[in-house]
Amino acid sequence: MTATTAPSREDIVRRAAEVVPTIAKHAAWADDNRRLHEDTIDAIVGAGLLKLRVAHRYGGYQANMRTVVDTITEVGRGDGSAAWTTAVWTICSWLVGLFPDEAQDEVFATPDARVCGLLSPGGAGTPVDGGLLVSGQWAFNTGASQSDWNSLVVVAPGPDGEMWPVMTLVPTKELQIVDDWHTVGLRGTASVTTAVRDLYVPQHRILPLAPVLQEQYASQLNADVPIFRVPMLLTAATTTAGTALGLVKAARDAFFERLPGRKITYTSYDSQRAAPLTHLQVAEAALKIDEAEFHVYRAADLLDDKGVSGEAWSVVERAQVRADLGRAVQLAKEATDIYRNASGASSIYQHVPIQRIARDMEALSLHAILHPNTNYELYGRILCGLEPNTFYI
Known part of the structure; x- marks a missing residue:
């Protein structure tokens, strides 16, 4: 170390x-x-x-x-x-x-260890002396085949005998890789299914999920470090939202790289750059990118500020972060769609990056913790005085 x-x-x-x-x-x-x-x-x-x-x-x-x-x-x-x-x-x-x-x-005995994982339960843990025997399978396991360790959630008996989700850390070499990642977007993530049967996980690599969702973590040495004093789900969601900002900026770069010399077929415009329609499109897309950044940065800054201060999180603040990220994804996707629609029929060729960027953005926008409608509904419930309908907040 x-x-x-x-x-x-x-x-x-x-x-x-x-x-x-x-x-x-x-x-x-x-x-x-x-x-x-x-x-x-x-x-x-x-x-x-x-x-x-x-x-x-x-x-x-x-x-x-x-x-x-x-x-x-x-x-x-x-x-x-x-x-x-x-x-x-x-x-x-x-x-x-x-x-x-x-x-x-x-x-972290291995420098630059690659750790992948997911938050939804996909297996069960049977108590044995010193730990759990874990069996199950987990879909959408991003980067599993190219990672060293995997964080997997299983359901296991708690001290009172009731079944609760727990997080486990396992070496990926102990897992079976099911090569089933045949998708239309984010294809390079290799988000395959992993499976295992009766894998022993020692107690020090087991972490009950319920306390984690209330910011009750097990590390003693990280207890006073600001970045480890914030909500788990909001941390994960805000991190992934950076991908949406990157994709929409890639779409912008790809569009403007092809703009010089392009015309609008079946019109009198020999230069797409001279068309008023293009001016309206790129202006609207640029403003949507600005707005998406605002929402992601507001979420990130709130996490940073509260991590430093140690202040408790209100339910409204938690839901607002989810809503901010949903809004950012919606705006980023809308801006990407503008650039894609303005790129013409030639953009459907595989060698033109905008088609891949748009597919990746579509896939990202469907993710459960970033999905705009899901996050808006949660925020709206809280604003109406109702309790959250999820523990993932």
């Missing part, structure tokens, strides 16, 4: 920006092969991006959420799948920081 002086936010984001060309170079390959190219992973690791949410004592940066969002956004300008996978590795590295310190020592 080696503590480090963390680089500044500007340095971290600059490092991410510097590897965007490498990531973009392999984006089409990742889409075709349904996993990230090794050069992409090497670039992400080499830039230090897997250290974002790792504790200082393991050489990590303990970066705040605003830095995380800006970093994931940069990666997303190169490839949405790379951004989503980096976001998952970032979230799960942070999740490890909630476990008992013994588990953290085990995981």
Whole structure:
């Protein structure tokens, strides 16, 4: 274990920006092969991006959420799948920081350990001496085949005998990889199904989920570190929202790269750039990007501020973050659609990036913790004085 002086936010984001060309170079390959190219992973690791949410004592940066969002956004300008996978590795590295310190020592004994995982139960745990025997299968397990560790949620008996979800940490080499990731978007994330039968998980790699959802974490050494004093679900959701910002900026870049010399077929416009329609389209898209950034940054800043102050979270604040992220995704998707619709019929060719970007944005917008309608409904319930209809808040 080696503590480090963390680089500044500007340095971290600059490092991410510097590897965007490498990531973009392999984006089409990742889409075709349904996993990230090794050069992409090497670039992400080499830039230090897997250290974002790792504790200082393991050489990590303990970066705040605003830095995380800006970093994931940069990666997303190169490839949405790379951004989503980096976001998952970032979230799960942070999740490890909630476990008992013994588990953290085990995981981060490997520098730049890649930890993936998911939050929904997919299996069961049977108590045995010193831990659990875990069996089950978990779909949508982003980056599992390219990760070292996996955080999996199972249902297991609590001290009172009642069944409760618990988080477990397991080496991915112990899991069966089911190659079923055949999708139309975020194809490079390799979000395959994993399965296991009767895998022993020791007690120090088990964390009950109910206390976690109330910010009651097991780590003693991270207890007073601001980034580890905030809600788990809101941390995860805000991290992934950086992918939406990256994708919409990639869509903007792709559109303007093709704009010079393009005409509007079957019209008198020899230059699309001269058409008033184009002016209206790009202005509306630009404003939607600005608005999306506002909502993501408001969520990130609230997490950062409350992590530092240690103030308790109200239910309204929790729901507002979910609503902010849903709104940001909706706006980012709308802006992406504007650029896609303005790109003409030639944009449907596979070698034109905007079609892949739009597919990735569509897939992202359907994710349960980012889905606009789901998040709006939750916020509206709270504003109407009703109780939340979910524990994931």
